[in-house]
Amino acid sequence: MHIYGAKQLQEDVFGQDLCIGCGACIDLCPYFKSHNGKTTLVFPCDLSEGRCYAYCPKAEVDLDELSRQAWDGPYTGRSLGNFREIIATRAGKKMSNGNFQAGGTVSSLVASALKHHRIDAAILTDRDGLKPVPRRVTDWREVVRCAGSKLMVSPTLAAMNHGLRDGFSCLGVVGTPCQMTAVAKMRGNPMSKENFADPIALTIGLFCNWSLDARQLASFLSEKTDVSGIRGMDIPPPPANVMVIETGNGQLEIPLSEIKPLIPPTCFICLDMTSEWADVSVGMFEGRPGWNTLIIRSEKGAELVQQARDAGFLETGGMPVDTHMHLSNAALEKKQRSLRTLIRRELINNNNDKRSALRVAPGIVQKILGSKTERP
Amino acid sequence: MTDLLAHQEGARCLLMGNEAMARGALEAGVNVAAGYPGTPSSEIIENLANAAQNGRLYVEWSTNEKVALEVAAAASFAGLRSLCVMKQNGVNVASDFLLHLAGSGTRGGMVLVACDDPGALSSVNEGESRHFARLVEIPLLEPGGFQEALDMMKWAFALSEKIRNIVMVRSVTRLSHASGNVVLGPLPGVDAQAVFRYNGNILDPMEGPVISMPVTAKHGLQQKKLRQAVALFDASPFNTYTGPDAPEILCITASAGYLYSKEAIDLLGLEDRVGLLKLGTTWPLPSRLLAKYLALTHQILIVEEVTSFLEDNVKILAAGMGPEIGVKTIFGKTDGTIPSVGELNPDIVIHALLKITGVDYQGVPADYTQRAETIADTGAPARDLTFCPGCPHRASFWSIHMALQMDNRQGFVCGDIGCYSLAIFPTGFSTLKTVHSMGSGTGIASGFGKLGPFGMNQPVLAVCGDSTFFHAVLPALVNAVHQRSEITLVVLDNSGTAMTGFQPHPGLSVDASGNAVPGLDIARICEAIGAGVRVCDPFDLETTRQTLFDLLESRGGVNVLILKKRCALSPERKARKDFKMSVDQAVCLGSNCGCNRLCTRIFRCPGLIWNKEKKMTEIDEVICVGCGVCASICPSGAVVKKEKA
Numbered sequence A: 001m002h003i004y005g006a007k008q009l010q011e012d013v014f015g016q017d018l019c020i021g022c023g024a025c026i027d028l029c030p031y032f033k034s035h036n037g038k039t040t041l042v043f044p045c046d047l048s049e050g051r052c053y054a055y056c057p058k059a060e061v062d063l064d065e066l067s068r069q070a071w072d073g074p075y076t077g078r079s080l081g082n083f084r085e086i087i088a089t090r091a092g093k094k095m096s097n098g099n100f101q102a103g104g105t106v107s108s109l110v111a112s113a114l115k116h117h118r119i120d121a122a123i124l125t126d127r128d129g130l131k132p133v134p135r136r137v138t139d140w141r142e143v144v145r146c147a148g149s150k151l152m153v154s155p156t157l158a159a160m161n162h163g164l165r166d167g168f169s170c171l172g173v174v175g176t177p178c179q180m181t182a183v184a185k186m187r188g189n190p191m192s193k194e195n196f197a198d199p200i201a202l203t204i205g206l207f208c209n210w211s212l213d214a215r216q217l218a219s220f221l222s223e224k225t226d227v228s229g230i231r232g233m234d235i236p237p238p239p240a241n242v243m244v245i246e247t248g249n250g251q252l253e254i255p256l257s258e259i260k261p262l263i264p265p266t267c268f269i270c271l272d273m274t275s276e277w278a279d280v281s282v283g284m285f286e287g288r289p290g291w292n293t294l295i296i297r298s299e300k301g302a303e304l305v306q307q308a309r310d311a312g313f314l315e316t317g318g319m320p321v322d323t324h325m326h327l328s329n330a331a332l333e334k335k336q337r338s339l340r341t342l343i344r345r346e347l348i349n350n351n352n353d354k355r356s357a358l359r360v361a362p363g364i365v366q367k368i369l370g371s372k373t374e375r376p
Numbered sequence B: 001m002t003d004l005l006a007h008q009e010g011a012r013c014l015l016m017g018n019e020a021m022a023r024g025a026l027e028a029g030v031n032v033a034a035g036y037p038g039t040p041s042s043e044i045i046e047n048l049a050n051a052a053q054n055g056r057l058y059v060e061w062s063t064n065e066k067v068a069l070e071v072a073a074a075a076s077f078a079g080l081r082s083l084c085v086m087k088q089n090g091v092n093v094a095s096d097f098l099l100h101l102a103g104s105g106t107r108g109g110m111v112l113v114a115c116d117d118p119g120a121l122s123s124v125n126e127g128e129s130r131h132f133a134r135l136v137e138i139p140l141l142e143p144g145g146f147q148e149a150l151d152m153m154k155w156a157f158a159l160s161e162k163i164r165n166i167v168m169v170r171s172v173t174r175l176s177h178a179s180g181n182v183v184l185g186p187l188p189g190v191d192a193q194a195v196f197r198y199n200g201n202i203l204d205p206m207e208g209p210v211i212s213m214p215v216t217a218k219h220g221l222q223q224k225k226l227r228q229a230v231a232l233f234d235a236s237p238f239n240t241y242t243g244p245d246a247p248e249i250l251c252i253t254a255s256a257g258y259l260y261s262k263e264a265i266d267l268l269g270l271e272d273r274v275g276l277l278k279l280g281t282t283w284p285l286p287s288r289l290l291a292k293y294l295a296l297t298h299q300i301l302i303v304e305e306v307t308s309f310l311e312d313n314v315k316i317l318a319a320g321m322g323p324e325i326g327v328k329t330i331f332g333k334t335d336g337t338i339p340s341v342g343e344l345n346p347d348i349v350i351h352a353l354l355k356i357t358g359v360d361y362q363g364v365p366a367d368y369t370q371r372a373e374t375i376a377d378t379g380a381p382a383r384d385l386t387f388c389p390g391c392p393h394r395a396s397f398w399s400i401h402m403a404l405q406m407d408n409r410q411g412f413v414c415g416d417i418g419c420y421s422l423a424i425f426p427t428g429f430s431t432l433k434t435v436h437s438m439g440s441g442t443g444i445a446s447g448f449g450k451l452g453p454f455g456m457n458q459p460v461l462a463v464c465g466d467s468t469f470f471h472a473v474l475p476a477l478v479n480a481v482h483q484r485s486e487i488t489l490v491v492l493d494n495s496g497t498a499m500t501g502f503q504p505h506p507g508l509s510v511d512a513s514g515n516a517v518p519g520l521d522i523a524r525i526c527e528a529i530g531a532g533v534r535v536c537d538p539f540d541l542e543t544t545r546q547t548l549f550d551l552l553e554s555r556g557g558v559n560v561l562i563l564k565k566r567c568a569l570s571p572e573r574k575a576r577k578d579f580k581m582s583v584d585q586a587v588c589l590g591s592n593c594g595c596n597r598l599c600t601r602i603f604r605c606p607g608l609i610w611n612k613e614k615k616m617t618e619i620d621e622v623i624c625v626g627c628g629v630c631a632s633i634c635p636s637g638a639v640v641k642k643e644k645a
């Protein structure tokens, strides 16, 4: 993977409006800061190579390299990435009730991992009114407090950087696919640090088609409701075509057409819908409220799920073929859409010193673009 | 500071130009002196304030120059002798009152001293106060040496009483701040009585109400008196001629130009060819005297600094006297013989004379300075203008810069006049984006803050110092509140007029002579005006930044953040270290990714040094004043502060 410094990150990512605000570059040093959902370089840094660039999920991401590191093989371009099994899950009896986004699978898995000391701390995303706030949790009983999706860009990985700085060496991280990409880049020890030991013991990725710009959403919603009273938000499956906001006094429905302009442009260059670099990935279960879709990818992930189920943290069920196919099609469509944008914007596989957001083997690009969505 | 009262008549002393002028005022028996600090003028009031402690003399640092002129005028109206002192652009501030004062006339001798700063050594302008004398029609005197500075001051008071109007004396940095030998005159006894008479006829200059009306009548009277002054000027010993009876070139000059011209003529050995007419009375010009000397030759060189004030006035006179004195070739600024910007020096005059005479002379070539600077640049590292170690402004601008960057809406700061103007440079993280006159930062911000309807959504900030706040920010702040402008004003309150040497201002509870006076509370004033007010210690970076975020996000009107910390050089903080600082070399990240020398590359307090060999940061014990701020910015906790017992 090519590594550059803050100056190049500023040009490549901020200059091309590609920053998602994931937090991977935040507080590694004094130069990158996050405030109200926006990341900024506060003072110039002139190093030619740095961790900011090395970890950023929007700068020189080499999918083959990530794939070799995670799955011992090149990137295949499969719609749902590398996985062992896809099942339906929800919180088990052992889990206290929470304001879960769907089935509470994420919270349950994190709680179980903490309780069984698979991890020392979990990097989660809490909320302060509307605003997503990174949170480090060490007590399994506190995990539910971070339940519920904040459908916005969140600098969650800043909390991972703080955790590493504070000496944690066995972290679990929950995040969106871009955040999982950043974590994967970091775990590859891109700066070739001596005595590097992978400090991440567990990654739980979320499904994500797009997120929303935190500032724009705040100013948009502040005209409709008191944003400090917002308790949750959801995008029910089609044909609803609305975003539902839970407030102190009831629900607010906003047509998706009004919400979509608030999607940051960088979401349209993102290939990954299902967090392909995580140990497990969790999303909604279309058509079965109160349940999640769980993709088990790694051996570690399988062990985690097994243990959570055995300990009563997780309940599992089967996944109908139709649902699987739907998911796979949606993931493929995202890949195709984003590849076209990457190519149009000249952000992929550039040669001759021109830096790229993404590098994918050209054959794989053709394969993805040539694939057809499946029909039942 | 020299004790100006200590020496007796006839004593020969080494005095700074400003001290000589202050002594001149004392010898003239000045009763009241007022001014506003500004380099190069400040030492005049400072020395008088010192003298005021043991005499019947009232001295004040006024809120601004206009008020200073008004305070001094009152003393004159009451029959006392009064002096008012300011720097060049201060006259702009005072000028509205000056115009009306010139119209109403004065009673007790009243002198306005303006010290200009050619080359802008301590200014953000090269403004010229001389034009005001012509504009408001009052006499202008310009000393051309140290003795003359003293003598001319004395004479100015007498002249003022003769023509019953204010007299302007103009100095420049090189005269005000250089020192020379001066023979002192006697100090008068003090017996002045102040009484304001107003029952006489409106046209009676000594007994009637003091007013510029009826305007045309009073204006006519003023001009008549000015013509009387010209008659006095024609015979004045301050205008001197040295040189041959029939010079090839007549060099007309004044002020510091005289010293440069004399030296140039000496160096070139042109005493037999060039006549030097030094004018001490430069407005209105002594026309008879000029007619006499202009008639001597047809080649005239006019040597003066910055604009062509003298040159233009001589040309007008010469044109009018054409039939009498003949056609002249006038060299000066208009034809480019003398530059129109920057200070003069003997070399410039030498090159002017060479151009006119064609004399061959191997002095310092014209591009010497430039070449010398280029060579010096390669040898010695360039030194930036920088805030002092432990300066509260560095910490304040750190937080302001950081908050604006993180806020990420292209917010900006309108600057003002004070040490903190340096924040246009990297020492203040290049935070200031406009700097003009005193108080203008807030006024400009007030205007920016109304541009929302035109699509401007950048946060607008202004900064000002505590002294500037009282000087001219107040009306702008009132405007911003009243007009519902959306701005944040940051008052950098370092408890004194630090830039010019800690003169007190209305926010402090001590006056120019050290007496106790009521100090005004900036926070309460702002609250009363209707602004939201917060106060922080700028050394508490975290709280300051958080407060700035709150203010940037709060919608609605004007907010004021007062960042209060004494100047590092203030008598209270000087030589007192709060902390003993050290750098833990085992922890310091140096130039590695994770820090990249934040302290010595960006924060750049002079107390921090980068050890190139060890690739580590160290504290320079001699320079560090122990403020402890660098410990708050270090990302790794390598900078350790230990409380001093």
Ligand SMILES: Cc1cc2nc3c(=O)[nH]c(=O)nc-3n(C[C@H](O)[C@H](O)[C@H](O)COP(=O)(O)OP(=O)(O)OC[C@H]3O[C@@H](n4cnc5c(N)ncnc54)[C@H](O)[C@@H]3O)c2cc1C
Pocket: A099, A100, A101, A102, A103, A104, A105, A106, A107, A108, A123, A124, A125, A126, A132, A146, A147, A148, A149, A150, A151, A152, A153, A154, A156, A174, A175, A176, A206, A207, A208, A209, A210, A211, A212, A282, A283, A284, A285, A292
């Ligand atoms: C921006 C975003 C977009 C999404 N888009 C889709 C989608 O298109 N399709 C789909 O099936 N699912 C999507 N999801 C995932 C879905 O909303 C649920 O998070 C997922 O189904 C898990 O549900 P749960 O009940 O197990 O979660 P819970 O048990 O309620 O736990 C939710 C977890 O998500 C984490 N989290 C919340 N907000 C954020 C955030 N902004 N960034 C990082 N982590 C966060 C919290 O730390 C918490 O642990 C999205 C999630 C996010 C944050």
Ligand code: SF4
Pocket: A009, A013, A018, A019, A020, A021, A022, A023, A024, A025, A026, A039, A052, A055, A056, A057, A058, A182
């Ligand atoms: S690492 Fe994340 S927050 Fe930083 S520049 Fe990249 S996308 Fe933005």
Ligand code: SF4
Pocket: A005, A006, A028, A029, A030, A031, A032, A045, A046, A047, A049, A050, A051, A052, A053, B592, B593, B594, B595, B596
């Ligand atoms: S190169 Fe290193 S020190 Fe510089 S901004 Fe990036 S992470 Fe920070």
Ligand code: SF4
Pocket: B583, B587, B588, B589, B590, B591, B595, B596, B597, B598, B599, B600, B617, B633, B634, B635, B636, B637, B638, B639
């Ligand atoms: S800021 Fe701290 S870590 Fe960085 S160079 Fe200075 S002392 Fe070292």
Ligand code: SF4
Pocket: B389, B390, B581, B605, B606, B607, B608, B619, B623, B624, B625, B626, B627, B628, B629, B630, B631
């Ligand atoms: S403590 Fe740090 S910031 Fe303060 S004067 Fe010393 S070196 Fe400078």
